[in-house]
Amino acid sequence: MTAERWKQIDEMVDAALELPEAEREQFISSECSGDIDLKRDVLNLLDAQKETLAFMENSAMNVMAKEIAREHSTAVSFIGSNFGNYIIEKSIGAGGMGEVYLAQDTRLNRKVALKILPPEFAANAERIKRFEREAQAVSALNHPYIVTVYEVGEVDGTNFIATEFVEGKTIRELINEGVDLKQTLSIVSQTSEALTAAHNAGIIHRDIKPENILIRSDGYVKVLDFGLAKSVQSTENPQQSLSNYTQKGMIIGTIAYMSPEQAIGDKVDSRTDLWSLGVVLFEMLTGVNPFKKENRQATFNAVLNENPPKITSLNSALPQELDTILNKALEKDADLSYQTASDLRADLKRIRRELDSSSSLKSTELISNQSRKKTILQRFLPLSFALLFLLLFTFGGWYFWNNSIANKNEAIEWANANNLQLTYSNGFVGYPSLSPDGKVFVYASIVNGKRDVYSQRLGGKNEVNLTKTLKKDSTMPVFSPDGKLIAFRSDEQGGGLFLMEETGENVKKIADFGFHPSWSPDGKKIVVSDKAAAVHSTHFIPNSSLSIIDVATGEKKALDTKGDAIMPSWSPNGKRIAYWFIRDGKLGEIATVSIDGGDPEIITNDNFSDWNPVWSPDGKFIYFAGDRGGSMSFWRISVDENTGIVSGVPELVATPSKYCRHIAFSRNGKQIAYIRYESKSNLQTLPFDEKAEKVIGQANFITRGNREVTHPRLSPNGEEYVVRTFNQTNEDLSIVSKDGTIWRNLTTDSFIDRNPVWSPDGKKIFFSSNRNEKQQIWSINSDGTNPQQITFEENIGAVFPVLSPDGSRLAYNKQIDKIQTGVIIELNKNWNEQTPQPIVKPEDFEGYFAVRDWSKDGNSLLVSSFEKDGDENGIGLYSLLTNTYELITEDGGYPLWLNDNRRFIFNKNEKIYLGNSVTKKFAELYSPPSYQIQQPSISADNKLISYRYLQIDSEVWLLNAE
Numbered sequence: 001m002t003a004e005r006w007k008q009i010d011e012m013v014d015a016a017l018e019l020p021e022a023e024r025e026q027f028i029s030s031e032c033s034g035d036i037d038l039k040r041d042v043l044n045l046l047d048a049q050k051e052t053l054a055f056m057e058n059s060a061m062n063v064m065a066k067e068i069a070r071e072h073s074t075a076v077s078f079i080g081s082n083f084g085n086y087i088i089e090k091s092i093g094a095g096g097m098g099e100v101y102l103a104q105d106t107r108l109n110r111k112v113a114l115k116i117l118p119p120e121f122a123a124n125a126e127r128i129k130r131f132e133r134e135a136q137a138v139s140a141l142n143h144p145y146i147v148t149v150y151e152v153g154e155v156d157g158t159n160f161i162a163t164e165f166v167e168g169k170t171i172r173e174l175i176n177e178g179v180d181l182k183q184t185l186s187i188v189s190q191t192s193e194a195l196t197a198a199h200n201a202g203i204i205h206r207d208i209k210p211e212n213i214l215i216r217s218d219g220y221v222k223v224l225d226f227g228l229a230k231s232v233q234s235t236e237n238p239q240q241s242l243s244n245y246t247q248k249g250m251i252i253g254t255i256a257y258m259s260p261e262q263a264i265g266d267k268v269d270s271r272t273d274l275w276s277l278g279v280v281l282f283e284m285l286t287g288v289n290p291f292k293k294e295n296r297q298a299t300f301n302a303v304l305n306e307n308p309p310k311i312t313s314l315n316s317a318l319p320q321e322l323d324t325i326l327n328k329a330l331e332k333d334a335d336l337s338y339q340t341a342s343d344l345r346a347d348l349k350r351i352r353r354e355l356d357s358s359s360s361l362k363s364t365e366l367i368s369n370q371s372r373k374k375t376i377l378q379r380f381l382p383l384s385f386a387l388l389f390l391l392l393f394t395f396g397g398w399y400f401w402n403n404s405i406a407n408k409n410e411a412i413e414w415a416n417a418n419n420l421q422l423t424y425s426n427g428f429v430g431y432p433s434l435s436p437d438g439k440v441f442v443y444a445s446i447v448n449g450k451r452d453v454y455s456q457r458l459g460g461k462n463e464v465n466l467t468k469t470l471k472k473d474s475t476m477p478v479f480s481p482d483g484k485l486i487a488f489r490s491d492e493q494g495g496g497l498f499l500m501e502e503t504g505e506n507v508k509k510i511a512d513f514g515f516h517p518s519w520s521p522d523g524k525k526i527v528v529s530d531k532a533a534a535v536h537s538t539h540f541i542p543n544s545s546l547s548i549i550d551v552a553t554g555e556k557k558a559l560d561t562k563g564d565a566i567m568p569s570w571s572p573n574g575k576r577i578a579y580w581f582i583r584d585g586k587l588g589e590i591a592t593v594s595i596d597g598g599d600p601e602i603i604t605n606d607n608f609s610d611w612n613p614v615w616s617p618d619g620k621f622i623y624f625a626g627d628r629g630g631s632m633s634f635w636r637i638s639v640d641e642n643t644g645i646v647s648g649v650p651e652l653v654a655t656p657s658k659y660c661r662h663i664a665f666s667r668n669g670k671q672i673a674y675i676r677y678e679s680k681s682n683l684q685t686l687p688f689d690e691k692a693e694k695v696i697g698q699a700n701f702i703t704r705g706n707r708e709v710t711h712p713r714l715s716p717n718g719e720e721y722v723v724r725t726f727n728q729t730n731e732d733l734s735i736v737s738k739d740g741t742i743w744r745n746l747t748t749d750s751f752i753d754r755n756p757v758w759s760p761d762g763k764k765i766f767f768s769s770n771r772n773e774k775q776q777i778w779s780i781n782s783d784g785t786n787p788q789q790i791t792f793e794e795n796i797g798a799v800f801p802v803l804s805p806d807g808s809r810l811a812y813n814k815q816i817d818k819i820q821t822g823v824i825i826e827l828n829k830n831w832n833e834q835t836p837q838p839i840v841k842p843e844d845f846e847g848y849f850a851v852r853d854w855s856k857d858g859n860s861l862l863v864s865s866f867e868k869d870g871d872e873n874g875i876g877l878y879s880l881l882t883n884t885y886e887l888i889t890e891d892g893g894y895p896l897w898l899n900d901n902r903r904f905i906f907n908k909n910e911k912i913y914l915g916n917s918v919t920k921k922f923a924e925l926y927s928p929p930s931y932q933i934q935q936p937s938i939s940a941d942n943k944l945i946s947y948r949y950l951q952i953d954s955e956v957w958l959l960n961a962e
Contacts, residue, residue: 016028028043079101083103083158084153084155085105085106086103086104086112086114086162088102088114092113100114101114107607107750108608109606109607111165112163113163113164113165113166115162115163116158116160143194143658144631144633144656145193145222147163147164150162152748166214166216166222167217168215168217169215171187171211171213171284174187174284175283179284181318181355184281186352187215188348189348190221191221191223192344193345193656194221195223195270195277196340198273199340201707202704202705204268204269206268206272206273207257207276208280209276212224218415218652218654219415256303257280258276260303261334263300263303271338272334274337274344277329279330281326285311285315285322286311291306307330319354319355321351324347325351411620412669412670414672415654417959417960418959419959420958421955421958422673422956423955423956424461424955425954428954429954430475431444431475431476431478432662433477433479434665435479435483436481436482438668439457440456440458441456441673442466443477443956444475449910452465453465453477453486453488453504454466465504467488469507472495474489474491474492476488476489476517478517479519480523482523483502485499485502486502488500488517495512496509496512496513497510497511497517497528498510510549511549511554513528514526514528514529515528515529515531518577520570521570521572521574525551526548526549527559528546529544529546530545532566536611536612536625537731537752539582539588541582541799542564543564544581545558546561546565546566546568546577560593561581561597563600564581566581567579567580571592572616572617572641573642575641576593577593578590578592578603578615579592579593580610587752590604590611590624591603591644592622594644601644601645601646603639604624604650608627608628610626611624615641616665616669620638620639621636622636623653623663626650632659632660633655633657634663635650635652636651636653637650637651653959655959657676657677659676659678660675660676668962670962671959671960671961674956674957674958676953676955677954678953679708679951679952679954680951681707681709681710681949682703682707682949683709683740683946684699684700684701684702684946685947686700686912686947688942690942693925695926699926699949701740701949702721702736702738702739703736707725708725709723709724709736710726711723711754711935711948712946714939714940714946715758715762716760716940718941718944720736721735722735722757722782723756732753733756733765733780752769752770754767755799755800757803758782759803760803764782765779768812770797771789775799776798777791790827791831792831798812799813799814802852802853805854805856808826809824810824812825813851821839821841822851822863822878823838823839824836824837839863840883840884840885848866849866849876849885853895855901857901859880860917861877861878861880863875874891875888875895888917889906889922892913892922894906903917905945906922910934911926911927911933912926912945912947932950932952933947934950935948
């Protein structure tokens with residue numbers, strides 16, 4: 001097929017798609033003028049368009065992949081076959097130069113959209129690069145309004161991307177059906193938020209149009225198909241960086257939605273997506289594309305030279321502010337248009353707020369594509385007033401009766417609830433709790449390095465520190481059922497469970513242990529776990545238990561759950577307690593148990609991470625956080641409150657967050673306070689002068705973007721890093737070149753892979769993983785081949801690998817009766833030949849050690865010490881010559897030796913310190929200006945410090961169904 005022929009087909013298909021389906025074949029017959037082959041090709045492509053299930057690109061340019069594959073006799077059919085871990089069920093279209101299939105993920109038992117680059121394309125280097133670019137672009141993003149990438153890989157030489165399978169309707173379908181104003185504003189606002197995330201990560205979509213924006217049944221947006229996306233390394237000026245990457249003369253996208261600069265092939269930046277979104281908004285409001293004409297030449301001319309009419313001239317019921325917004329969005333001079341997606345979203349949000357307070361506009365409907373000259377209201381005007389009155393009278397009474405009486409006991413429909421941000425902090429916020437009347441909420445926040453409990457009026461902006469008189473950290477506040485008391489966890493007086501009045505007065509300690517308190521419905525008892533989990537990934541060792549504490553006497557009663565249990569929630573009728581647990585290699589499951597203990601009722605038992613369970617106030621549901629939808633969202637499942645028996649399947653409770661946690665209900669069950677948590681972490685380095693004992697020069701980014709990078713370790717030869725990368729569903733290991741330009745996956749699977757360290761010769765990497773159910777120590781060659789299990793410990797297995805300087809011995813942590821202990825084994829022996837050497841603790845030390853690093857002379861270990869409840873106690877030195885331990889610092893973590901076997905670097909209060917094991921003195925090396933740094937490491941020559949650069953946005957939000 002020649003380029004000219006393809007251009008002809010492309011133009012005809014694009015024009016046909018703008019017509020009602022019933023008129024398309026007649027139009028094509030007329031335009032083809034007897035060219036049977038042309039008519040056949042166009043109709044075939046239109047048929048392919050129907051099969052996309054409304055979630056991949058529909059334009060002819062993007063089904064070209066399918067057409068080319070059809071023409072080649074060597075085309076491979078994957079349908080019905082096994083493809084790696086996937087069973088391919090059927091073809092569902094093509095987009096972004098790849099064939100798309102509906103497939104079943106056999107590991108995690110979920111539907112996925114599998115985009116495969118056919119073998120016919122493999123010989124074309126440019127197509128390979130584009131496919132890889134799409135994979136990199138989307139995988140760099142992790143946002144609730146952007147399609148989630150589960151896996152990027154290769155099977156037998158064939159590249160693929162596995163993404164979530166999204167069901168819903170495209171904006172194109174909604175335009176055809178008719179969409180109201182509030183829904184339009186919500187959709188475009190959500191899309192703006194998605195573009196903000198993409199642009200912040202240095203990615204331009206370049207093909208925003210109605211076919212590429214999907215709306216799920218719950219009203220939430222998914223931006224699809226980054227096949228035309230451009231990604232770049234961020235610079236100090238993201239706009240400039242994006243602009244320079246797209247070369248002049250390249251015209252890519254769908255013309256009717258292109259910005260003027262994109263249409264003429266000029267350099268583009270993130271503002272081109274905002275123009276396209278403005279066109280989409282105009283079309284949603286009117287049913288008409290403002291620039292689409294009878295042919296491409298006329299469309300080009302309109303984009304470059306014509307201004308669309310005012311929205312209010314087409315529909316006077318629309319707010320005049322929309323004219324202002326669209327004039328700015330469709331301004332042909334990019335410097336005068338919207339500069340950021342967040343600015344556009346803010347303007348749309350203001351209109352939405354005015355609509356919410358104006359009943360006259362709440363029911364305004366917009367023009368559908370099938371009736372472009374009339375509004376929905378105008379179509380109803382011919383109806384007689386008498387008929388309308390009769391309809392309203394007949395059905396209105398039934399509606400109000402039905403909703404006020406018959407439905408008052410039905411489950412709340414959260415899809416129509418409003419989301420409201422309650423706090424505006426600069427760091428960590430967590431553990432909200434609503435007062436019973438829903439007028440006040442309390443939460444934990446870190447200010448100036450200290451964690452305190454704060455109170456704030458719902459709708460107010462002034463927070464009150466309730467624990468400012470306490471010297472130690474306080475967190476996890478929970479209102480009592482009557483709202484008069486607050487239970488919370490504090491490190492004050494040695495740590496434990498505390499009570500205070502709602503005003504913060506009369507603080508008293510009632511137990512010397514306990515996390516995540518939950519009140520009994522009568523307010524007389526509190527159930528707690530003896531371990532804490534701020535996020536689901538921090539609890540991966542099944543070593544937590546539950547206890548019930550009498551508020552009046554402090555009496556403790558252990559609650560038998562037959563295994564691990566954490567984060568309890570007391571049922572409203574007082575008979576059962578919900579919790580989550582780790583067991584048998586599971587990532588996190590929900591269960592309930594009687595308050596008398598005994599065999600638990602398992603609520604979830606699958607391959608997803610489920611945690612943070614909370615009973616609904618009516619006792620009919622358990623709400624929890626889970627990643628079964630691709631991101632850590634809220635779900636609910638129907639459970640019998642008396643027996644704990646499940647009577648339904650998990651239902652999504654959608655929020656605008658990619659990571660939700662810490663659920664708290666108001667008493668009437670119509671409000672949920674929760675934490676919307678967003679974070680990204682990258683790799684930074686600092687030059688270090690060992691002799692002067694100071695940092696020299698400036699911090700340097702090795703990686704950038706909306707990614708999560710942790711535990712960086714530079715190879716012995718200083719050429720590449722091993723890092724842990726993760727999202728809500730995967731924890732894998734990657735290798736990154738020392739300048740951050742080259743990435744390669746070391747592991748890509750559903751297992752939890754953590755704490756990577758290099759072997760001294762740089763040929764292997766040791767890490768902990770649950771790939772054989774329990775956490776064990778594994779090794780893998782630095783090229784990703786030959787993974788081998790090293791330890792076969794019982795109980796929780798083994799974690800935190802540390803290698804001796806000659807690579808002959810391995811130290812790690814294991815657990816015995818809930819207490820962790822360090823051991824050392826010989827790597828030249830088989831497991832059945834090992835006699836692990838224990839790291840002996842002092843008899844008066846009740847906590848445990850985590851081995852961190854081995855001195856270069858082989859004689860000493862640096863260890864992090866922890867209290868028995870899990871609180872970090874400081875850094876210690878363990879002598880392998882005398883088998884003795886001494887504490888060096890009373891706080892800090894992640895210590896690593898320098899080459900002199902005396903000094904070490906470590907992390908404390910988000911800063912990097914230099915310590916001395918002989919003098920037991922330490923000094924600050926580096927304090928970041930406005931972010932957090934964690935997990936420092938140092939190069940083999942002691943000249944470069946590397947660390948995790950962490951940025952957190954954690955706020956209290958309210959889901960309000962009232």
